[in-house]
Amino acid sequence: MKARLNPVFADRPMTIFAVMSALARDHDAVNLGQGFPDEDGPEEIVEAAARAIRSGPNQYAPVQGTPELRKAVAFANKRFYGLDIDWSKETLVTAGATEALAAAFFSTLRPGDDALLVAPTYDCYAPIVEAAGARAVYYSPKPPQWRIRRDELNAAITPATRVIAINTPHNPTGRVLTRDELQIVADIAIERDLIVICDEVYEHLIFDGLAHIPLMTLPGMRERCVRIGSAGKTFSMTGWRIGYATGPEELITGMMKTHQFLTYTCPPHLQFAIAEGLAFGDEYYSGFVSQMQMKRDFITQGLARIGFEVSPCEGTYFATADIRPVGRDDDAAFCNEITTKAGVAAVPVSAFYPANSGAAPRHYARFCFCKHREVLEEAIARLEKYFGGGA
Numbered sequence: 001m002k003a004r005l006n007p008v009f010a011d012r013p014m015t016i017f018a019v020m021s022a023l024a025r026d027h028d029a030v031n032l033g034q035g036f037p038d039e040d041g042p043e044e045i046v047e048a049a050a051r052a053i054r055s056g057p058n059q060y061a062p063v064q065g066t067p068e069l070r071k072a073v074a075f076a077n078k079r080f081y082g083l084d085i086d087w088s089k090e091t092l093v094t095a096g097a098t099e100a101l102a103a104a105f106f107s108t109l110r111p112g113d114d115a116l117l118v119a120p121t122y123d124c125y126a127p128i129v130e131a132a133g134a135r136a137v138y139y140s141p142k143p144p145q146w147r148i149r150r151d152e153l154n155a156a157i158t159p160a161t162r163v164i165a166i167n168t169p170h171n172p173t174g175r176v177l178t179r180d181e182l183q184i185v186a187d188i189a190i191e192r193d194l195i196v197i198c199d200e201v202y203e204h205l206i207f208d209g210l211a212h213i214p215l216m217t218l219p220g221m222r223e224r225c226v227r228i229g230s231a232g233k234t235f236s237m238t239g240w241r242i243g244y245a246t247g248p249e250e251l252i253t254g255m256m257k258t259h260q261f262l263t264y265t266c267p268p269h270l271q272f273a274i275a276e277g278l279a280f281g282d283e284y285y286s287g288f289v290s291q292m293q294m295k296r297d298f299i300t301q302g303l304a305r306i307g308f309e310v311s312p313c314e315g316t317y318f319a320t321a322d323i324r325p326v327g328r329d330d331d332a333a334f335c336n337e338i339t340t341k342a343g344v345a346a347v348p349v350s351a352f353y354p355a356n357s358g359a360a361p362r363h364y365a366r367f368c369f370c371k372h373r374e375v376l377e378e379a380i381a382r383l384e385k386y387f388g389g390g391a
Contacts, residue, residue: 008130016351024345030379033345037370041236048276052269061268063260065093072275073244081214089249092256095263097201097230097243102128104197104226107254109134113162120352140359146173148181163195169202169315172366176314186218201230206315207293223248231274240270299369302380306387317370324363331362342386344379
C-alpha cells in the first residue's frame with residue numbers, strides 16, 4: 001500500500017513534535033516539547049469571535065480573506081514597521097502560517113529549482129519544497145552563535161536557487177537576526193535575483209528591548225519578499241489556525257491562486273476577531289512580551305542552575321540548552337531519557353536538520369516556556385531532582 005503514496009510525505013517519520021507530545025502523555029511528563037501556550041489569549045478576541053458566529057453569516061469568506069482582517073494586517077505593517085501595504089492587493093489570509101508557507105513555496109518553485117533553507121529549520125519547509133518538485137538545499141550556520149556569514153551563505157547558493165527562506169525570530173535557537181545579517185541576505189537576493197520567504201511568526205515575541213526588522217523594509221527588498229505572520233503566535237490562539245502574508249501584488253496573487261486549491265478560505269468569525277486583536281493598543285503587545293520574558297528568565301535560570309549551558313534567547317518562546325555539561329551528547333536519546341525518567345519533555349535540535357545531516361549538532365535540546373509559571377516550576381523541580389540525584 002505504501003508504494004501508492006507520495007514518498008515525499010510517506011517516507012518521512014511523524015513530526016518530532018507529535019512524537020514527543022505522545023511520549024509525554026504516555027509518561028505523564030510536563031510537556032515542554034511542543035510549542036503551544038497552555039492558556040488561551042485575550043478574552044476580548046474570544047468574545048469577538050463568539051459575536052461573529054452568532055450574528056453571522058457563517059458562510060465562505062472571500063478567498064483572499066475578509067476585508068476587515070486584510071485591512072488590519074496592512075495597518076499593522078504600517079504601525080509597527082512603516083510599510084505601506086495595499087490591503088486589497090498585497091495581503092492574504094491563510095489557514096495558519098504553515099499554509100502560508102506552503103502557498104509561498106508552491107507558488108514560487110518549479111520542478112528543478114532549488115530552495116535554500118537555513119538550518120536548523122522548521123520541519124515543514126523541506127517536504128513542501130520537495131512536493132513542489134524542487135530541491136531543498138541547506139546552509140547551516142555554526143552553533144552556538146548560529147550567525148549568518150556572507151561567504152558561507154553565498155557559497156550555499158546554486159545556479160538553480162530560486163528562493164531563500166529565512167526565519168526570524170528563529171525557532172529553535174531563539175535568535176533574532178541582526179540588521180547586518182539581514183543585509184547579507186538582501187544583498188545576495190538582489191545580486192542573484194532571488195525571492196525571499198520570510199517566516200516572521202514570532203515578530204511580537206522579542207526580548208530585552210531588541211527590535212524585529214522585517215527583511216521587506218530593507219532597500220530593494222519590497223518587491224521580492226513575502227512576509228508571513230501568525231495570529232496563533234501573536235495572540236496565543238494556536239488552534240485557530242489564522243495566518244497572513246504580506247508582499248508585492250505579483251507574489252501575493254500567486255500565493256492566492258495556490259491557496260484557493262489548498263484550503264480555499266478560512267473561518268470568517270475568527271478573521272473578524274483577529275482583526276480586532278491587531279488593533280489592540282501598545283499595552284497589549286508590551287504586556288505580552290514582558291510576561292513571556294519573565295517566563296524565559298525563569299526557565300533559563302533554572303536550566304543553568306541545574307548545569308546546562310543555555311544559549312541566549314532573544315525571541316520566540318523556546319530556550320536552547322547545551323546538554324554536554326550534564327554528561328549527555330546525544331540530543332534524541334537525552335530527550336527520550338528526560339521524558340521517560342525525569343518526567344519532562346523537550347525536543348532535540350537535531351530534528352530541525354535533514355536526516356543524517358553531518359552539519360547537525362547533537363548536543364542541544366529545545367525547551368518551550370510559554371506555559372503557566374507553576375508548570376515551569378514543576379518542570380525545573382523534576383529536572384533538578386533527576387540530575388541532582390546523579391542520574
